[in-house]
Amino acid sequence: MPRWEPDGVGRLQAAAIELFAEQGFERTTVAEITQRAGLTERTFFNHFADKREVLFGPGTELQREIVAREIAACPDTLAPLDAVVRGLQVAADTMFEARRDAVVRRREIIDANPELQERELAKRAALTDVIAAALGTRGTDPDTALLVARAGVVVQQTAMQRWIQSAEKRHLRELLSDALLSLRTIAAHTPDQGAVASGSRARKPQTGLAPL
Amino acid sequence: MPRWEPDGVGRLQAAAIELFAEQGFERTTVAEITQRAGLTERTFFNHFADKREVLFGPGTELQREIVAREIAACPDTLAPLDAVVRGLQVAADTMFEARRDAVVRRREIIDANPELQERELAKRAALTDVIAAALGTRGTDPDTALLVARAGVVVQQTAMQRWIQSAEKRHLRELLSDALLSLRTIAAHTPDQGAVASGSRARKPQTGLAPL
Numbered sequence: 001m002p003r004w005e006p007d008g009v010g011r012l013q014a015a016a017i018e019l020f021a022e023q024g025f026e027r028t029t030v031a032e033i034t035q036r037a038g039l040t041e042r043t044f045f046n047h048f049a050d051k052r053e054v055l056f057g058p059g060t061e062l063q064r065e066i067v068a069r070e071i072a073a074c075p076d077t078l079a080p081l082d083a084v085v086r087g088l089q090v091a092a093d094t095m096f097e098a099r100r101d102a103v104v105r106r107r108e109i110i111d112a113n114p115e116l117q118e119r120e121l122a123k124r125a126a127l128t129d130v131i132a133a134a135l136g137t138r139g140t141d142p143d144t145a146l147l148v149a150r151a152g153v154v155v156q157q158t159a160m161q162r163w164i165q166s167a168e169k170r171h172l173r174e175l176l177s178d179a180l181l182s183l184r185t186i187a188a189h190t191p192d193q194g195a196v197a198s199g200s201r202a203r204k205p206q207t208g209l210a211p212l
Numbered sequence: 213m214p215r216w217e218p219d220g221v222g223r224l225q226a227a228a229i230e231l232f233a234e235q236g237f238e239r240t241t242v243a244e245i246t247q248r249a250g251l252t253e254r255t256f257f258n259h260f261a262d263k264r265e266v267l268f269g270p271g272t273e274l275q276r277e278i279v280a281r282e283i284a285a286c287p288d289t290l291a292p293l294d295a296v297v298r299g300l301q302v303a304a305d306t307m308f309e310a311r312r313d314a315v316v317r318r319r320e321i322i323d324a325n326p327e328l329q330e331r332e333l334a335k336r337a338a339l340t341d342v343i344a345a346a347l348g349t350r351g352t353d354p355d356t357a358l359l360v361a362r363a364g365v366v367v368q369q370t371a372m373q374r375w376i377q378s379a380e381k382r383h384l385r386e387l388l389s390d391a392l393l394s395l396r397t398i399a400a401h402t403p404d405q406g407a408v409a410s411g412s413r414a415r416k417p418q419t420g421l422a423p424l
Contacts, residue, residue, distance in 0.1 A: 151398060
């Protein structure tokens with residue numbers, strides 16, 4: 001693992017985001033990024049495995065570390081999903097709240113590039129795994145831990161998406177609480193209890209269709 | 213759009229899954245797949261954009277179509293999340309239930325290859341979008357629709373993961389109902405209501421960390 005160098009990493013990321021915004025992700029080279037940051041390619045590859053990672057590197061690792069640590073530190077009386085949202089809130093305060101502009105610019109770059117979107121989805125899956133493992137250390141059984149982790153990541157996505165909207169003035173922490181409440185609401189809303197009962201509307205499986 | 217040819221597509225997919233299982237995804241060429249299926253490369257590329265798509269092609273599109281159609285057809289009295297799970301159940305009956313072995317083999321191939329995992333995550337994101345759009349046609353507001361769609365995809369993942377386990381004998385339809393119940397349970401479980409309240413444990417945002 002490379003040593004954590006906030007200045008080097010931060011300069012490389014800032015330069016990369018500028019260049020990606022100016023001329024597109026595809027057309028920007030690592031050489032251009034290091035040149036603008038005033039650093040060598042060697043330094044770049046000490047910190048990032050490839051060009052995509054400059055948007056996902058130490059920051060996403062740090063987020064996972066913070067969330068996992070906070071979940072593990074939560075009192076046992078806290079429900080698993082509450083512990084997860086608490087962890088996400090601490091990460092929000094520590095990592096996101098003060099740098100909304102950078103997060104928005106990063107978002108725009110990722111949205112414009114399918115390759116970056118795939119990498120982001122993979123990072124989200126990694127966050128899910130880390131959350132599930134942290135819940136495991138609190139004694140949550142593996143199946144429940146994975147389900148809660150997935151629900152927590154849905155809360156994170158929902159809150160983050162709202163937070164980066166220009167009209168939104170609330171803190172990310174508050175939007176995380178809101179998204180959790182929304183999830184509770186849509187999960188609890190069951191006007192027609194029997195409708196999804198197992199076996200209802202069962203159909204004979206058909207053949208001749210592609211396996212999925 | 214290529215014409216739907218169940219035989220051709222099915223033979224190519226069966227051949228591909230055999231070869232991927234025998235010699236790995238990376239080392240299998242499109243030429244080998246078409247040779248084993250007794251078809252031409254031209255036929256292959258009529259149906260699939262690339263080698264990865266043979267595991268994700270018309271099947272995932274069909275799943276999206278079925279789920280969207282069922283959601284749109286659900287009575288208005290049904291809660292959005294129930295409508296989504298009903299749609300997923302119809303797709304389960306139609307597409308998955310009769311071909312568990314193929315689904316398990318496909319799963320093993322994807323789990324062994326990060327490139328395939330990224331593609332799968334992208335397909336899951338596409339399913340989320342389709343579900344959200346279908347809920348929109350029922351009058352669900354866009355924010356709620358997206359949240360419900362994400363929750364529905366979590367239910368699908370959870371049920372599917374259990375269904376492919378060899379010891380699991382229940383139908384996927386039933387496991388979808390179970391997973392929905394589990395989500396309701398973990399969302400409702402709030403032993404310490406105030407714990408995630410907005411503003412609690414708020415920390416001053418720190419600086420010097422990487423934008424994420």
